[in-house]
Amino acid sequence: MPPRSLAAFLKAARAALNTPAARRPSPLTIVVGNESADLDSLCSAVLAAYFRSHTPQHNAADTLHIPLSNLRREDLKLRPELAAALSSTSSSKQTSDAPGISLDSLITLSDLPEDLTAADTRWLLVDHNALTGELARRFSSSVIGCIDHHVDEGSVPLPDASKGFGPRVIEKAGSCASLVINEFSASTAMAADTADMTALKYIWSRLAAEEPDVETDRTLARLTLAPILIDTSNLKSPSKTVDIDRQSTSLAEAVLGVTAGGNAPLFPYDKDPEYERTVFFEELSRLKDDISKLSYNDILRKDYKQWHEEPSTATSGQTPLALGMSTVVQGFDYLLNEIGDNETLFEELRAFAKHRDLDIAAIMTVQTDKKAGFGRQLLIWAFNERATRAMRIFVGTNTERLQLAPWGDGKLDKGIATEPNEWRACWTQGSLEYSRKQLAPYLREAMRSS
Ligand SMILES: [Mn+2]
Known part of the structure; x- marks a missing residue:
């Protein structure tokens, strides 16, 4: 033995x-x-x-x-x-x-x-x-x-x-x-x-x-x-x-x-x-939630999962869509006040996604702050047309179930008008019982059905 x-x-x-x-x-x-x-x-x-x-x-x-x-x-x-x-x-x-x-x-x-x-x-x-x-x-x-x-x-x-x-x-x-x-x-x-x-x-x-x-x-x-x-x-x-x-x-x-x-x-x-x-x-x-000394890149890879799904409309030769999801133990207020600013977050997230060949990057925050209370937020960034199509299906199917409401007056969002192939949105997730275990399958389902 x-x-x-x-x-x-x-x-x-x-x-x-x-x-x-x-x-x-x-x-x-x-x-x-x-x-x-x-x-x-x-x-x-x-x-x-x-x-x-x-x-x-x-x-x-x-x-x-x-x-x-x-x-x-x-x-x-x-x-x-x-x-x-x-x-x-x-x-x-x-x-x-x-x-x-x-x-x-x-x-x-x-x-x-x-x-x-x-x-x-x-x-x-x-x-x-x-x-x-x-x-x-x-x-x-x-x-x-x-x-x-x-x-x-x-x-x-x-x-x-x-x-x-x-x-x-x-x-x-x-x-x-x-x-x-x-x-x-x-x-x-x-x-x-x-x-x-x-x-x-x-x-x-x-x-x-x-x-x-x-x-x-x-x-x-x-x-x-x-x-x-x-x-x-x-x-x-x-x-x-x-x-x-x-x-x-x-x-x-x-x-x-x-x-x-x-x-x-x-x-x-x-x-x-x-x-x-x-x-x-x-x-x-305390140890797990202390991300104060980390960079955005560290935070994005600290609790990270990735999936590949084939859209039903994929034509031969098209690669499956790649989704990367980072779970973060503080909300976006904390991320933008204590770690860096919008610009740096987006720069590092884009580089992070590029490095991993992602079509879609998602950040799910789970904040357990004693003062602010328990809360969840979700940011999704689709980097191309196929990804955007899939994520629109996700939003259409899940807005009600997850009670998605724009976060921070939409200041992290990016409409189709500003960049034709990209789309980005950030929400507060009202339905707190849905964790990554449920959310990831919904996202993957939307990718498959797009
Ligand atoms: Mn587990």
């Missing part, structure tokens, strides 16, 4: 990936999150790879699963909240020799060998269920399973033990990390009998009993709690939080010695004096 220590596990995974092709174990099993590389995706990949590598029933020769962070190495620094989640102690006390894992120890797209092919690999997707971008072009044919909470795109094969396919879990949950913990760290007996928290029912607690490693387990617990708390607003968002989020939280908190309602302790560890749920949540939120 791979090393018990998380630091040593990550080193072993990196070493397996870096082994020259001739001596590389084949196939390598890689676990990857989605290309926004948000806290949920990054933590879910590490958790799934770690627990799957330490689950005896997966007795294939290649028990080592490699967690791949779906971003370039230079983008790790845009995620200070991830550094806090990787630490096994509270971030206010972090020093260079603090326990836990450093950001540098994660394996990123920059570490993926160029000669790696689909035949050399098997891919387990977490927090998405269809590979995107360059990974899709290279490895789509080798996807074996997924654990996800997005709309099923139908591209992951059905479980089939004879082919090594599975698991295939697509369920509603606030955070994908909750599903990962439910799938891999707890046996199926747990779901049937959650009240009976006896140690042997849990893969994680059995691991802790057989080979205690308080530092590793505290880090794994924080990696579990961080995305769940962020994605469910500290378990307080009624529309997002489900039972699996609460169960996975209880299990991770049991590792930290937080026991609920007189249950016998499941883990052989003292209570972690550094952990308090709300303090941890607030610290993560």
